[in-house]
Amino acid sequence: MATIDTTTTEEKSFCRICGSSCGIIAELEGQQVLKVRADRDHPVSRGYTCPKGRALPQDHHRADRLEVPMIRENGALRETTWDHVLDDLAAKLTGIIGETGPAGVGTFIGGGGFLDAAGFFSLLSFLREIGTPSAYSDVTIDSVAKALAGELVTSITGLEPRADLERSRMVLFVGTNPVISHARTLQMHAPTAALRDMRGRGTKIWVIDPRKTETAQRADGHIAPRPGTDYAILGFLIRELLEDGADTDYIERHAQGAEKLKAAIERFSLEYASAVCGVEQQELLDLLAAVRKAGRLSVDTGNGVTMQRAGNVTQWMCLALMIVTGSLDREGGSWVNPGLINRKDKKDLPAAPEAGWNRPGPESRPELRGTGGDFPCCAIPDEIAAGNLRAMMNFGGNLEVCMPDTALTYESLQRLDVHAVFDVRHTRTTDIATHILPCKDQLERSDMTFVTDSAFPLMVAQYTPAVVEPLGQRKAYWWIVGQLGKRMGIEFFPGLDIDTATDDDLLEYMLSGSDIEFAELQSKRLILEPHEFGWAQRHVDEKIGGWRLCPWPLAEQLSELEARENAQNPQPLILIPRRQKYHENSKLLELRDEPSVIMHSQDARAANIGEGALVEVRSVNGTVRRVAKIDDTLRPGCINVPHGWSDELNVNRLTGTQDVDSLTGMVLYSGLEVSVAPV
Ligand SMILES: Nc1nc2c(c(=O)[nH]1)N[C@H]1C(S)=C(S)[C@@H](COP(=O)(O)OP(=O)(O)OC[C@H]3O[C@@H](n4cnc5c(=O)[nH]c(N)nc54)[C@H](O)[C@@H]3O)O[C@H]1N2
Ligand SMILES: Nc1nc2c(c(=O)[nH]1)N[C@H]1C(S)=C(S)[C@@H](COP(=O)(O)OP(=O)(O)OC[C@H]3O[C@@H](n4cnc5c(=O)[nH]c(N)nc54)[C@H](O)[C@@H]3O)O[C@H]1N2
Ligand code: SF4
Ligand SMILES: [Mo]
Numbered sequence: 001m002a003t004i005d006t007t008t009t010e011e012k013s014f015c016r017i018c019g020s021s022c023g024i025i026a027e028l029e030g031q032q033v034l035k036v037r038a039d040r041d042h043p044v045s046r047g048y049t050c051p052k053g054r055a056l057p058q059d060h061h062r063a064d065r066l067e068v069p070m071i072r073e074n075g076a077l078r079e080t081t082w083d084h085v086l087d088d089l090a091a092k093l094t095g096i097i098g099e100t101g102p103a104g105v106g107t108f109i110g111g112g113g114f115l116d117a118a119g120f121f122s123l124l125s126f127l128r129e130i131g132t133p134s135a136y137s138d139v140t141i142d143s144v145a146k147a148l149a150g151e152l153v154t155s156i157t158g159l160e161p162r163a164d165l166e167r168s169r170m171v172l173f174v175g176t177n178p179v180i181s182h183a184r185t186l187q188m189h190a191p192t193a194a195l196r197d198m199r200g201r202g203t204k205i206w207v208i209d210p211r212k213t214e215t216a217q218r219a220d221g222h223i224a225p226r227p228g229t230d231y232a233i234l235g236f237l238i239r240e241l242l243e244d245g246a247d248t249d250y251i252e253r254h255a256q257g258a259e260k261l262k263a264a265i266e267r268f269s270l271e272y273a274s275a276v277c278g279v280e281q282q283e284l285l286d287l288l289a290a291v292r293k294a295g296r297l298s299v300d301t302g303n304g305v306t307m308q309r310a311g312n313v314t315q316w317m318c319l320a321l322m323i324v325t326g327s328l329d330r331e332g333g334s335w336v337n338p339g340l341i342n343r344k345d346k347k348d349l350p351a352a353p354e355a356g357w358n359r360p361g362p363e364s365r366p367e368l369r370g371t372g373g374d375f376p377c378c379a380i381p382d383e384i385a386a387g388n389l390r391a392m393m394n395f396g397g398n399l400e401v402c403m404p405d406t407a408l409t410y411e412s413l414q415r416l417d418v419h420a421v422f423d424v425r426h427t428r429t430t431d432i433a434t435h436i437l438p439c440k441d442q443l444e445r446s447d448m449t450f451v452t453d454s455a456f457p458l459m460v461a462q463y464t465p466a467v468v469e470p471l472g473q474r475k476a477y478w479w480i481v482g483q484l485g486k487r488m489g490i491e492f493f494p495g496l497d498i499d500t501a502t503d504d505d506l507l508e509y510m511l512s513g514s515d516i517e518f519a520e521l522q523s524k525r526l527i528l529e530p531h532e533f534g535w536a537q538r539h540v541d542e543k544i545g546g547w548r549l550c551p552w553p554l555a556e557q558l559s560e561l562e563a564r565e566n567a568q569n570p571q572p573l574i575l576i577p578r579r580q581k582y583h584e585n586s587k588l589l590e591l592r593d594e595p596s597v598i599m600h601s602q603d604a605r606a607a608n609i610g611e612g613a614l615v616e617v618r619s620v621n622g623t624v625r626r627v628a629k630i631d632d633t634l635r636p637g638c639i640n641v642p643h644g645w646s647d648e649l650n651v652n653r654l655t656g657t658q659d660v661d662s663l664t665g666m667v668l669y670s671g672l673e674v675s676v677a678p679v
Contacts, residue, residue: 002501015036022042048193062619065424067472068083068671086483086487087487091487103133107132108137109395110397111402112397113477116442117451118331118503126492137397140376146306146595152554157372169202169294171297175230177434180213204293210227210638211578227304230317233279237321239262239265239266261550290636291321298335301318304577306666307671328547330537340516340527349543354548354551354552355552357664367662390418399583420433423437428647445466445470458531462521493509576640577642597644612629615678619673621655641654
């Protein structure tokens, strides 16, 4: 801590609004956070922050912050003491478990929970010790296709390859816009500079996106297909490469199912793929030539892939493209981060079977399966209606905003006996809580990188102490869970005295048995290690005899898609997602973004809509009204209604809980058919 004058101090930390974990310096006057700026000496983010990170002071001191526990009694929420809210919550949870068994108590972890390391760990302890299968998270409204395809193709649970920013010869971004989002998988720091540096080193950057995104504008090539048809482009590339340009020697040694794959994608000729995707044949040939020339590449995807109907298949095609070019887990191609805290490369990981995604789902939706450790979010309203789910421990999820079918979800949540919300501010979700547990925000807790351990573009772990004291009566999530346990007769952290333990004690407790020492991480603040290739390859060769090029559950989905390839859209417009620059999902909405309906001038003219006009967007599920913004970076026929906005502005008034992916229960957030009209 460097003292500037008698009252102003500076404290180094790292930002946890998104997973990029940029190094920051907080300027303080006593406990007042005056400013957050980039840490130029940070070895990874090297002086980069985005406007969201720099808005941490406003977010910390926001007027609608939660500081005091609240409880709903006789229909109304009122402030109370920690003792009362914990006694009541513990008694109700115990009662529900007695009546329904543990499954009646569910958990949700959202964007406010994942990056609280001790909090995430406590959630896992809670699930394990209670023994409930009713675990939900925003993974099944985000990127579950990645987990599914990764597991089926590689047998390694959670495998998500990423570009190696220093060495990939080519990066193909599909349905991700890292310049604004910092990428779904890559957690890319300083994206604009990174892209410039990569191109400077000769890396070719290509983008497939129905919009000429901020990333596409900085790329060597861009293709704007009809939404939801990317797999046809990828299928075409693989088909041609298998004829000429694939690494056949590599495929023979490290992959299986090449013949099945070839048969599965046979239909994607140049003519057919170009017609399905609505792009010129020459564009596909140019991309093919670029892939052939690079030889190896990394394919990085985001929500534009995972939120569409063909999400699993597209994700599979991306992996297959990397495999046939000998690029997966190989220098010049893509890298698989084994994690630094929890070294997967040093573990004897089990091999998931090809049909391993057949886990029992929630009772009220027998057609759905369990995913990873979760039930799909789309089942929450049905589980509540069936009486299977009676309590929800909601850790940092703004369910009113993020869940599909807002009206149904919002009404359902109000029928829970217990909806305990762990948050830092008042929202429409806390409005319908039964118990509100005000949590320490990121500046108030010591913390480390944990969930993102194997999700960084580098092998790095970080620690930060708390920057300021907690406001009001806020407590750490782990402390709240521990205190609940005491009242329920459950030890969530065996061997730890939760009355005297500090945040640091909990972090140390978490790291016992891990691959790094807490004391070392705490003193160094950041540990960075060089990364190597080949661990995932060795594992897959040994355990299953090579990457599975054509897992049958995905091949089945690919053949089912054929019927749609030749069908006409009944509605004129296709809703697709996009991230906005100044807010992170429902966080930081008070910054500069606008809640608009974004459309191409051609579509606006056809519907008689001018810039700034109030419009209504309609889907089979509902309607939403916002002002129109004309943006010709979109492909005509596409429309954006950015998410994160609450109440009347919520795009999830248009989405539904029934038309979901048959393997994962993923909600269709991209590719929904809508119409638009002036109001
Ligand atoms: N239609 C549509 N719906 C979508 C999406 C879309 O593109 N389109 N995107 C989906 C995706 S990818 C995601 S990840 C979800 C995100 O949706 P959510 O999981 O709800 O995430 P956020 O809105 O980021 O934050 C949730 C809450 O965390 C709180 N919070 C912030 N900091 C802290 C903290 O330190 N501790 C605690 N306890 N709480 C904190 C915030 O106040 C906020 O209320 O939305 C999904 N929903
Ligand atoms: N500024 C900011 N950054 C964020 C967030 C935020 O809210 N704001 N949210 C964070 C979260 S929770 C997540 S999950 C990540 C997501 O990170 P990204 O996946 O990079 O998110 P988006 O910017 O929504 O990018 C999706 C892209 O897919 C395109 N797209 C839509 N449909 C299709 C399709 O069918 N095919 C193809 N090829 N493209 C399609 C859209 O045009 C858009 O450019 O971002 C994180 N970062
Ligand atoms: S990219 Fe922005 S929001 Fe993400 S960690 Fe860095 S400063 Fe924070
Ligand atoms: Mo997300």
